Amino acid sequence: MQLRMKTAVLAFSLLPAAAQAQPLDRLPASFISVFEQEAQPKQPPVVPKQPDPKLPDPKLPDPKTPSPVDRLLPPEFGRLTEAGGFAARSYNENFDGDNIGGFYRRTVVVGYDPVTVPTGFTQQIVGTTQRQVGTTPRVIGFNRTIVISQEGGSGGSGQPIVITTPVVVQDPVFVLDPVIATTQTTGTVYVPRTAQVLLPAASRYSGIQITDNDSPRPTDRLYFGYQFYSNAGYSLNPDTGGSDVQRQMAGFEYTLLDGDASIGMRLPYIQQYGPVGYASQTVGDLSVLFKYAFYNDLETGNLASAGLVVTTPTGGGGGDVILLDGSAAPHSTLFQPWLGFVRMFDAGYVQGITNLIVPTDSRDPTVYGASLGVGYFAYQNPTGILTGVIPRAEVHLRTPFNQRDPNGLVYFPDQVNVNGGLTLRFGRTALNAGVSVPVVGPRPWAVEAMSFLNVSF
Structure with missing residues (x-):
């Protein structure tokens, strides 16, 4: 008996301090058996302390405290994938867009x-x-x-x-x-008065930018947009004035690869008002869009992606757009590779895109673009009819590598355009409204008003 008692005391003395501080129910079973039988008098078993039901369990998160993803994105903003993560969805709102396109020198009737x-x-x-x-x-x-x-x-x-x-x-x-x-009898006839002008051709470079109601994030959506450009080309034609342009655009986007990629199409329809003989109504060129997010953090919403937009010369106004020298205006297939990112914050986001538009006809301009946008979730209510209010601001840079001469047949001016807008969210439906103003001369247009409807699915 004394030998076993000495052995138990020796073993206890060799335990680390952390083990000594542990309660008895965490010691090895063999040691507890010896200790209880030989080293200590009989004591009632230790009952674990029950947590106070009035206090939250410190080991479990407070169910009323939303996670960072929940704070940024209520469930109405997206859907879960089969793997359990969030699919491509509107953590951030789309860019509104800005570009009216190139200008073409033509002889038009300005009066009689x-x-x-x-x-x-x-x-x-x-x-x-x-x-x-x-x-x-x-x-x-x-x-x-x-x-x-x-x-x-x-x-x-x-x-x-x-x-x-x-x-x-x-x-x-x-x-x-x-x-x-x-x-001799005489009569009055009206002879057309012509002028040389630089005005946009409705079917060219219209609705093709990756930033036209779009973002770097792959999403599942249907959308429709309306844009109005006031007095396009007026600063290039001070004697004759400009041309008002209206554009409606419909499209869709569908995600692939569990939300990391998407494919989409868009088609604009354009009405142009201006000098006599120049006004037109035209179906624009069909664009096919590809996206792939090579970095897509579903917990934070941060994303980096790349893609390609291919615009096909399917629209109207092909050979009937005659330039000043009598030749038909170019109508290229356009290839537009791009890179983009989204950085999410607690109640806002920053997103950017850089792109390059490369035509198949060298008479068309090759255009570099860079866009930066910010948004702030000023209001969120996942259970209400109005689930979010997001004010937004954007700046767009457009600069051509060729066709920079304002006296040429085709001209694309340098552009810096500033946008401001507001998004209202109603569950899976987002309604955007905004304006865009050029801040660098010659101003391609006076002001652009726009509105977009996006429906997620």
Whole structure:
């Protein structure tokens, strides 16, 4: 008995301090058996302390405290994937966009001038003239001649003989000829007045930017947009003015690879108003968009992605857009590689895109673009009808590598455009409204107003 007791005391003395501080229920079972039997008197078993039901368990998170992802994105903003993570969804709102496209030098009708021209002749009788056309005999009397026969003549008796002869005169015969006056008639015709102008062609470089109602993040959505450009080209044509342009655009985007990639299409429809003979209604070029997020943190919403936009020359206004030299305006296939990022914060985000538009026809401009946008979740209510209010601001840089001469047939000016807008969210539906103003001259247009409807699925 004493030997076993000594052994237990020796083992206890060799335990580390951390082990000594542990409660008995965490010591090895063999040691507890020896200790209870030999080293200590019998004691009642230790009952673990029960947590106070009025206090939250310190080991479990407070269910009322949302996680960072929950704070940024209520469930209405996205959906879970089969793997359990969040699919591509609107952690951030889309860019609104800005670009109206290149300008093409053309001869257009800017008005009509009245001109008086002869249209024919009229004749009018203004009097008569008398003209003799012959004579008419007329008896005006008779002449009597007495002839005395000679005596001795046969049967003569010497008596006088009277011979009567008529006296005839010739009366002239006249006719009246009319006097006709011939008068030239004239009329007014309107001759077109032409001018050389630089104005956008509606079917060119329209609705193609990756920043046109889009973002670096792959999403599942259907969308429709409306944009109005006021007085496009007015600073390039001070004598003739500019052209108003309206554009509607419909499209879709569908995610692949568990939300890390997407494919989409968009098609614009454009109405242009301006000088006579220049106004048009045109279906624009179809664009096909590809995205891939090579870095996609579903917990924070941070993302880096790359993609390609291919714009096909399927729109109207092909060969009928005639340049000043009589040639048809170029209508290229456009390849647009791009890189983008999204950085999320507790109540806001920053996103950026850089892109390069490369045409297949060298007469079209090659354009470099860079865009930066910020947004702030000013209001969020996942259970209400209005689930979010997000004010936004953007700046867009567009600079061409060629076609920089304003006297050329094709011209693309340097652009710096500043946008401001607001997004209202209603569950999976987002309604954007904003304006864009160029701040570098020559200003391609005066002001752009825009609105977009995005429906996530």
